Amino acid sequence: MDLQTVTYLVVGASFALYIGIAIWARAGSTSEFYAAGGSVHPITNGMATAADWMSAASFISMAGLIANMGYGGGLFLMGWTGGYVLLAMLLAPYLRKFGKFTVPQFIGDRFYSKTASTVAVVCLLTASLTYIIGQMTGVGVAFSRFLGVSSDTGIYIGQAIVFLYAVFGGMKGITYTQVAQYIVLIAAYLVPAFFISLQLTGNPLPQLGLGSTMAGTDVSLLAKLDLIVKDLGFDQYTTSIPGSTLNMFMYTLSLMIGTAGLPHVIMRFFTVPTVKDARSSAGWALIFIALLYTTAPAVGAMAKLNLHGTVNSAVGLETNAAGKLAVNPATVKANADLYATESSLQYEQRPEWMKRWEKTGLLKFEDKNGDGRIQYYNDKTKDADAKAKAAAAGWKGNELTVNADIMVMANPEIALLPNWVIALVAAGGLAAALSTAAGLLMAISSAVSHDLVKNVFAPSISDKNELLVGKISMAVAIVISGYLGLNPPGFAAGTVALAFGIAASSLFPAIMMGIFSKKMNKEGAIAGMLAGLFVTLFYVFAHKGIFFVKGTEFIDLIGGPNSFFGITPEAFGAVGAMVNFIVAVVVDKVTKEPPEHIQHMVESVRIPRGSKLVDGAH
Template sequence: MDLQLTIYIVVGLSFALYLGIAVWARAGSTKEYYVAGGGINPVANGMATAADWMSAASFISMAGLIANMGYGGSVFLMGWTGGYVLLAMLLAPYLRKFGKFTVPQFIGDRFYSQTASTVAVICLLVASITYVIGQMTGVGVAFSRFLGVTADMGIYIGMAIVFAYAVFGGMKGITYTQIAQYVVLIFAYTVPAIFISLNLTGNPLPQLGLGSNLTGSDTPILARLDQVVTDLGFNQYTTAYAGSPLNTVFYTISLMIGTAGLPHVIVRFFTVPKVKDARSSAGWALVFIALLYTTAPAVGAMARFNLMGTVNEAVKSGGDLYATNASLQYEARPDWMKRWEKTGLLKFEDKNGDGRIQYYNDKTTSAEVKAKVDAAGWKGNELTVNPDIMVLANPEIAQLPNWVIALVAAGGLAAALSTAAGLLMAISSAISHDLIKGVFNPKISEKNELLAGKISMAGAIVLAGWLGLNPPGFAAGTVALAFGIAASTLFPAIMMGIFSKRVNSQGAIVGMLAGLFVTLFYVFAHKGIFFVKGTEYLSLVGGANGFFGITPEAFGTVGALVNFAVAFGLSAVTAAPPAHIQHLVDDMRTPRGAGTAQAH
């Protein structure tokens, strides 16, 4: 069957499944709309949580980043996985026991301040809207490649699909849809990985294949990859850092506490009947997440090896990488390269006019590499590959069957749509529940609150679509910026709210604002946003990565430290929280039934 027709059938069937679930799982009350009625099975909720957690960034970008960065890309594995463990074990059970299913509502009640709740809403909206830009952009990219439409049309289609099952179904519809999306995306991710691992190493388990020898060779795949990338002027694959070691640590922490502070996953722990079920679903979600996250390093390494082997046959044969005929003739490039060139995410420029594709690091400082390049007559790197295509193009590069390629298309779309829906639900509940009901109209009826929630959701979808169609100038860093905002604002407030009786409303409010300000200032000074044109933006922060070599993507950790310091410092010199709030904190952390044995 033709590839394009296969893709249409597989993607069409997955969309029909999502829409069918939306009709079946319509929300009829605010409880069903916000927390799916609170009756979801822990295993099913774990699967939905995994789909909500694993966004387009996990499915599409993470393995591509690992392929591009090598060992340094492990910050995403450690940060996102560690963030989930932090959330599931240290935050979610306490929030579930507290009984408030939105982060702003918890912050408002714990810090006995409507102002604190409003500041939390602002931080939540900024982080969630920033994050959802990346999801909608991912939807556009996937549609443009696999359905043969423009990226803009892809975003419109994605908006329509999310509208159909999120606006009418609320959290109930989203939950059951995310269960289906998890099944689609995990098969889409692991099946190609199994095929590719078998092709390259003979081992069907990618996790073990990554440490195995190449088929027909005594050389481990990672050792050969290290040799190839260093010979072509790139950093050694297995030892590269994400900047400096300090930046790597701060980057990991920022991703970890940022993901733990993002609200769209926290609310999932309110969709199960009991606190015990919340813990159980957290454990199941970790199992489901691990299936993809333990596969990602193998996918990244094997995708990089296959890409370089496609462009330079000597990569696999062990010949001279700089031989005259070592690189691929442009006219003989495989069909997958032609298809991806149409998206603009893969580009070729024939700098030396030889009609061949030279792919190497032309910014290398290695005299040995430069000498080989000059001898070969190469005039610079001629191939630009966006890391985001590595997972989506991987089965095509490896020449896998059409149905596998179609499955990956459906999986990429499922990952982007599932997280977009979760984020839009968080935005909707923040507006309808925390602002409209919590601030402006506390006496609103359940029917009108449900209507407000659906209108808010529709408005959020339109805004997300518009931002996807017209991304801001800093769009490339939007996902990292979203984590940085959540890390520097919401996470410290939640942590202090649970584990400190002394932090008061003044400390929490000023701490959140301080964390938000320093993080945005550092990021936007690098990007030149909000400053007068012509100003030397980087001089405002001491030059590029001027704060101890920390990149803007890792600066959320610094923002969080500022938040903690300001909150604790201000709380120490102002009045302690009321006694009933301190008792509330004690009760939240004390298991039900504690002390009853002594009483008897």
């Protein structure tokens, strides 16, 4: 069977499974729709949280960015896992004890103010929508290559499917669908990684393979990769950082705080039966997440090595008799000349996968020196050696452009793995994007229908109409995010990082102070959220355009890109969070204490005894 047929079969089968589960587990009551009736086991919940969490950014985009960034890519790895420690200790058990099912509900009750909960809804919607834009970008990449449609069409198909099961399933349906999606996506990630690690190092475990020697040699894989990329003028793989150390620090911190402040993740901890389960649930989620996150650095590094090895024979990889990419120990040990004319791959002899990706426009070749060969190197290098060698070899600039978002999807093709593996990766990428989009839509719909319409505008709304409003708001969110996804502000992972910054600067500090500071009052919390959200959005929109609409950037107003101590907009959430804390504390000091009953409520939230089933009552 050819690749296209296998892909249709595997992707089709996985979709049938998800939709089947969604129909089987259709929600009856509002409580089931939003919180699965509080009946989900911690391990099941952990797996669903992992699927919810690991989005297109984790699955499709992250390893590619790590391949580009090297060591600095660790900020995604630590940032998107370290936040779980904060979540498990600072928020999850207390919010579970509180016993309501949305984040704005907690903020509204704790700060005894409908204004506070409305501000929280605004923060939630901004963060979630930005996040979904990143998902839609990922869906577009996945469909464009594997179903042979344009990236735009891919986004439309994705919108329709997300809408279908988010609307019909509700939280319970989503929880079980997400368990299935987790299994599909983790298999899709690990299987090719096993194969590739085995090919390159002889060790099938990518976590160990990355720290091993290349098969048949005593040359360490990372040392070899360092040597090759440095010789070609790129930054050394194991030490390169994005911008400054300060920026890496703030970027990591933003992602961590954002993780703990993202409403669609926090919501998951409302679905476990007890406070005790809420604590360990985060640990289970992190185990399932770590399976992918500890594999990703190996996928990134090995994909980079394979890519260089494909276009430059001096790297020491060759296609063996079985048609797989394999290590040639002699060439690896000899450190052959990367700049020799014969080393660069002839364009006419490029492998099939390159031709397939060229069609999507995400991989491009331009023969700048007209020799019919592909020269892939960093032509903007400051390294005098690399410059001199390139000039002596008659290279006239880098000729291959590879979009970072295709690295994972193309990875099994680059390694020349069997068709079923390639098809599986397509199904996995879609599972990742769709599961997260569905979780985000749940958060959006509950915020609009429950926290805005029922709480503020129409308290007497019936259960049935409340669900209807929720479904309508999902549809609106899908349309908006799809529209912005056609013209995204960056790679999937970069866009998603912005969403984390927004959550970090607005929601996390308010929730945390609500639990850990008995005296924090509504004036402080509201002022803090607004200040944090405002400075972060101001800095982000200055770089990326107002609501990410191209052409509305106002970068000059803030004195050029990254003008705040060299911090990039993706890393700015940590600064926003600090502003939030400071403003909240100052305003709190000059306004009056929260009423007695609120202080008692905080005391009761802090102890586990007396936890009850989640309900939506105000």
